Each structure stands twice: as C-alpha cells, then as structure tokens.
Amino acid sequence: MSNVNTVVFTIVLVLFVVVTVVGFLSARWRRPPVMAQLNEWGLAGRGFGTFITWFLLGGDLYTAYTFIAVPALVFGSGSIGFFAVSYTIMAYPIAFIFLPRLWSVCRVHDWVTPGDFIRGRYGSRGLALAMAFTGILALMPYIALQLVGIQSVLTVMGVNASSTNTYVKDLPLFIAFLVLAIFTYVSGLRAPAAIAFIKDTLIYVFVLVAVFYIPTRLGGWGHIFGATQTHFAAINPVTKAANGTFIPTTKSTGSTQFDFATLALGSAMALFVYPHIITGTLASKRRSTIKRNMSLLPMYSVLLGLIALFGYMAVADPVTAANVKKAGNTQLAVPYLFQHMFPSWFTGIAFAGIIIGALVPAAIMAIAAANLFTRNIFKEFFKPDASPALETRMSQWASLVVKFGALVFAVELPHTFSINLQLLGGVWILQIFPMLVGGLYTRWFHRWALLTGWAAGMIYGTLAAYNVKNATTSHWAASSDIVFGHSIYIGITAIIINVVIAVVLTVILKAARVPEGTDETLPHQYTADPKDAPAPVPAGVGVQLEG
C-alpha cells in the first residue's frame, strides 16, 4: 500500500461511502405497504417511468464491460474492439421489435422473470428450468467481469495488498463486493436504481471531460489516429503478425470483417435477452416507457463509442502504453491513461465512476439471477405453495449466493481478456433467444424441439469456447472460432445449430402429435398496456392455470 495516492484514494472512498448510504436508504424510496413481495424487492414495484428507466437501464447496460473491457480490446487489437459500438447500435432496433411485447405479456400475467413467460407460454416446466439455468449461468461470468473491472482500477490505485495469495491480494475488492451484496439484499432493485443516478452523472462528467481534454494533451485526434495506425500496422516480433487492425479487413487470413459483424450481431441479440436487462425492463410502468427508451438509450452508445476511443488514446500516449506493457494487462489501459493525464482529484472521480459503474449492474444481475432461481427453480420444483414473503426471502439469499458464484468465475477464468467473459455469457444466453423471442410471436415451435435445440446449442457453444486457445492460454481464450474459413462468433454458430434442430424436430413432433402443452397467453395480451400496477397476487399465480 506504499504508492497509494491519498487524494485519489480519499475521493474514491468518500464516493463509495455515499453510494453505500444511498444503497441502504433506497429501501425507503417509493416504499410500498408490503415490501416482502418479489414485485417490490425484485422489480421495485414495477412503477418506474421513462426518466428513471433511462437511468436504470443505462446503468444496467453500460458496465465495466464498457469502461474497461472494450477499451482494453481496442488498445490490444484495434478496430475489432469497435464491434461493441456496432453492437450497441444494433441492440436498440432489435429490442424495439420484441421488447414491448415481452413487457406487455409479463405485465398482464404479473410475471417477474423471463422463465415465468416461457412456463406460461409453452406449459413446460422443463423449458422454464432450461431458461433459468442458462440465465443464471450466463450472468456469472458477466458479474465476474464487473469484478475484474473493479480490480483493474484498484490495481492502478495501488491498494492491492502485497501478497501472492489471490484472496488476500484482492481483499479490497472483496470488501467492496460484500458491501454491494448487503445493500442489494436489503433494498433490492431500488438500490441500483437510485445509485444509477450517481453513477451516470459521474460517468458523463468524466467521459466528456476526457474526450475533449486528453486529445489536447496528445497533439489532437489526427495524431492519435496516426500513431494508432502506425502501431497496429507494425509487425509484432513475438507473434510475427501485425499488432492489430486499424480498419476491419477482408483478407482471408485474420479476416476481421466477418468476425466484427457476427460479434456485433450476436451480442446485440443477446443483450435484451439477458435476465438483468429484462428485470430492468419489467420494472417500468408503461409500454410506452420501453419504446421511448429505445430511442433515448442510444445516447449512452455515443458515450460507449467515445470510451472505446480511450483505447486509442492509451496507444498514442507513450507513458500509458509503457505502463500497460510493464504490467502485462491491457485491462489497465484506461485506469493508467486517467492516472497519467488527470490531476489526482479528477482521477479519483473517474475511478469512483468506474467502480460504481460496475457495482450497479452487478447488483441488478444478482437480483435477476436470484429471481430466476426463486421463481423457476425453487418455487417450481421445491415449494409450489411458497408465500410472496418466502419468495422474497429466498431471492434475497439467492442474490448473495450468486455473487459468490461470480467470485469463483472471476478468480478461476483468465482475466487478461476480460471482454471474453461477457462474450462467453453471450454464447449461453443466445441459446434461449429462439424460445423467448420466438415465443413472443409464434407457438409454432414445439416445446421439446426447443429444449433439444437449446441443449445442442449449449453443448456446442461450451465445447467450442472451451477449446479456443492462444499463445498464453490453453482454454477459454476467446469467443470466436474459425468456421468454413471465416472467423465467427461462437454464439452465432451455436444459435444456428439450435434453430435448425428446433425447426426439424418441431416438424417431426407435430407429425407425431406429441402433446404441445397449454398456452396461458392470448394474442392481444402481447400488445396490452395495463395502466395500473398489477394488484398483489396470491402465491402460485403461474401455477394455478396449469392443465
């Protein structure tokens, strides 16, 4: 702890304490008569309007992935990292198509999780279990990514204890995480919603200042792009290949255009299927809130585009580039850049912004995973008569367990390529796209066909991702694979396999007249827009209609 900058440390600590206090106090925000309900703890009463939803979803969508992992990839490999910009562009039109339908049908039926919808739509507990399992699994590495983000900032701040034991070294990280776990337990979704205001304000301030200020220190954008172009064209003495690509290429060796497009498309399709994003969506009051936000949220994507450019600034700044190289960890690019470019007090604000920016989504992810566990596993298979109070308590505890599961991911998987943690989650969560988004439009697919397709996609995706290796890592090294001579995102290959199997089996199962299960939904419920929050429902609403 010898080289800790006191100013930076104090500012980060103060802002962290403020956030913690807000996290606990938020339990009183819009306080309902009865808090012990999943609609309250897990969805904050489903009462958020356009404004709060914008902050909440913004806080939910733009995570340590945005602030650490994307610039790290840009710093390390160049233009391929900008797939994230393309992805956040595409995500909104895609969500604009299906998200309002999901909101409506879940609102009418008072469903809390995407698993509830699957269960009601297909009359299949097994399919809902598959959904819940996938959702929880996919969220683990995504939460782990938030931890890696916090860790990068703490490393550059110099607060890591000097020990070789991972658990001792990362003690500050664990403390931050424990605090997060406790206030999530107490306040539920209200906590991240309230903290999102602080987070977004900090982030907007530091990103805008950085984008205008840093280029003046580095000789302007012309110099930044010029230096970057030279850097990525240079041949790396170790790998005997270019350092990266300045513009996505079409050349067959290392063709990055196809990789770029599939990574962007896969991530965009995955984004609004992630349970934590659906949680944020279902917490909103009206259907129009969702639609309006689809055109307001791209404001954040502008921010993401600018943040990605920090990766190039780090390349163009010799001191930062040398620091990162010495540490051997590209995740440190943005923290080092800020540390070198800004006075301590501003660095403190920026670092606090990144840390809080990781805590908010981590909280929502844990809530979403906990809700899935409670509704679609615990209640479904173990305690069908669980009262709303028991459901809520179960979710609270599950949110703690999920966080510790994520810690395992954070410690065990290689951190040097953190964006891969999110891409790996994407490979898994994409496999529920056919049943979830398909189900919003048609009951044509047979439930068992969907289940088989899902299983095939999951197995293929996991094996393919496990087998990707590079010079330094033997497994889980990346999420793109070479298929028919093209580098392509594994999630896309897996979902194609998934859909083909689902289609073929549906035809066969329909011909064999295998029972299709009952559908609790009606066509007009997908466009409904009930004005008032659903009345508190007795336990077992999803169960009583089961035929």
Add this chain to the structure above:
Amino acid sequence: MNTPSATPNAPRDTAITQAKNPVAAHPITSAAIFVLVAASICCTLIVPIYAHITPKVGDFPFFYFYLLAYMPLVAIALWIANLLQRRLATPADSSDSDAEVAR
C-alpha cells in the same frame, strides 16, 4: 403518458380485432416503420459499407466517424418509428384498455 386516452367501455371484441391487424389497416405507415428499423440494423451489420479509412471527416477516419455519427441517427429513426406506431393504434384499441378485463 402521451397515449391517446381510453374510451373506458370500448367493446372488448373491437379492441381485440383491431389489435390484430393494424398492419393491414395502415400499409404505408407499417412499411415505413419496417424500413426504419431494418435500415438501423443493416447499415451497421454490413461492415464493408463503412470499413474504410477515407474519406476522412476532420481528423476522424471514415470508419470511426461513421460509427459515432450513426448512433444519434438510430435514436432519431426509432423515435420516428415510435411516433408512427402510435398512429397505428387507433383510439378504440387504446393502450388503456385493461387487458385483464379483455381476458
């Protein structure tokens, strides 16, 4: 809430049938919505359109300028699509009709 206000006791059958085929009722508006949304997706999905260094805009190579300029355009396109969709929803099938009742 800018959605047109409800006729509280609209017959439920009307509400259901109208919700079913607003596309058939307004083909041009529907096509416009489709084009706006599809273009928003395709113009970033098809990478060769913009994977070029030139023409530079200021100091920004075209690729980077395109991606940054694209986002406000998507926001506007989706805003227009949203307004058009509202036009599809006729007052009788207004969003305020309580779905629980209709069920």
